[in-house]
Amino acid sequence: MKLVIAEKPSVAQSIAKVLGAASKKDGYLEGNGYYVSWCVGHLVGLAPTERYNENYKKWDLKDLPIIPKNFEYEVSKDKEKQLKVLCKLLNSNDVEAVINACDAGREGELIFRLVYRFAKCQKPMQRLWISSMEDTAIKQGFEKLKDGKEYDLLYESADCRQKADWIVGINATRLFSLLYNQQLNVGRVMSPTLSMIVERNANINAFQPTPFYTVVLENKAVTFISEKIEDKAKAEELLSICKNKHLVISNVESKEKTEKQPKLYDLTTLQREVNRKLGFTANQTLEYIQSLYEKKLCTYPRTDSRFLTEDMADILPELSLYSLAALPFPKDKEVNAPCNARLVIDSGKVSDHHAIIPTKSLKNYDIEQLPYGEKAVLTLIALRLLSSLGDNHIYSETIATAMCEDNTFTTKGKSIIQNGFKEYEKLLNLSENKEEPALPLMAEGEVLENFTAQMKEGKTSAPKQFTEDTLLSAMENTGKEENIEKEFCGIGTPATRSGIIEKLISINLLERKGDKKTKYLVPTDKGNALITILPESICSPITTAEWEEKLKAIELGELSADEFLDGISKMTASLVKTYDVVKGSQQIFPSDRAIVGKCPRCSNDVTENKKGFCCNNKSCGFALWKENRFFTAKKKKLTEKIAKDLLQTGKSKLTGCYSEKTGKTYNATVCLDDTGDKYVNFVLEFDKEK
Known part of the structure; x- marks a missing residue:
């Protein structure tokens, strides 16, 4: 028997159908010489800090940096059952070989390998590497299974990425949270991404618009415009000169221009265009296209290539x-299917996966039955295929120059010669660009009259806030100029960038603002403050892009995993050792919680939260918990007043305390009896006369 392990149950079912494994078992399918089972995302992950030392459960500066010599792993509790199924199958005597059918990429390789290693499996390993979930693609993939060892370096790269994120995330998050007395999430990719947004926001806030003026001469046929003029008085003077005057054409120049077809989509380009045209988030787009992939309607989504291989022509x-046939073109229009295949074929520009395209399953498929989001994304994918295979867009651009009393004015227009690939977008009303009108026929020396003259005021524009479209572009292109001679990686990967954006939003460092369609990504006050105190080594986009480049080098066998992790570890250790708290941090991170007193252990502020009254210094650990057994047993609540009394004088009077022994009530004074242990203790004092 051969054991096939997919990344998801739905993918496993598609594979089992092709292989003829139709018998359903608990956690797998069986038949025709195969067991087909599945992971449920990451079944095995890096263990938390307390696995290495129980004391690490409590955050303490003296424990940093936490850098394990040998990393340990743990199983998600809600996924233990499926992992046991896989371990049993992996070590079954009748399984002679294992086939990794997880998603064909870095993370898919990691998901499988961690399960394989956790089960201590030594059996021969093969790799299914496909770009489509169609039955024919699966069948062909099993006919061309690869030796699993060919992907050892891909696994090393994925393993390094995971460990590097753990080292930086654990240490930096604890360091800055402890130093600034509040939860501050810091990440290897997350923080540089936030840094770009904060910098853009700061440039916008600091921008001072500069006014400028233009003089516009217009008649029924054409509009001429002057150059931009910064001095308003000069613009008014020009306006006065040109009123009730004629124009003389000094030059007319027409050029035929060609706009080439767009390239096919990779994941990032698709996410950007969907965000721009439809307003979907990058994460929504990834979910839609993943669903389309599993429905066999498009090819593998997590690709960074925009070309196809020679064998696909x-x-x-x-x-x-x-x-x-699938797209809703007007029935009264004759639309031809293009096929300039040479435009999209380049095997040299395809690494792991080719560009995203529709599959043959689109034949006779009614895309109207799809959910709205999936239908909209699939429409763009199919449209892009037609556009990429279509003819050039050819137009004539005309620029005319005219003189009015020795002052120059210009106008521009264009006329379409061949719509080419743009015809498809036009017929579906999906074109983003407004077409410039054609100019009337004009000749040099011609005199034009009957113009109205007016002055228009404008202002220079500030940089625009990031949308997900422009942020994804910035993440993809960060460090590009510094990596001209090498393979370029940017920040994150096509598969992870949308998750980084969602993470920043979920931890309140970033928020979406804007209308229904166009949402801008804006840092919160906390996000701005965090970047203010982070050093360059943690929040530099260039440094992170260089790390991504090194991960790619590991995958290519050009850099050792140990060398990469050693560099990450040294950087983290240096950060912990040398970082100094920024002065005025209380102003940078003002607490929104009411201060109830000073901590008797470390003198920091004690503030109220849902569970109690806690010291803002996380390394201190002092807390007066509201559900403390000492108070609940007496049917009393630890109120804000009691907490203030205890912090100020160490005592607070209680009335109507319930006695569990007698069932009666009594009055007493509660006193702090804090010995510095994990929990604060209390004792009662009674009136001596009583």
């Missing part, structure tokens, strides 16, 4: 026809 005519 023969299927493009079919895919072009199927895409044309």
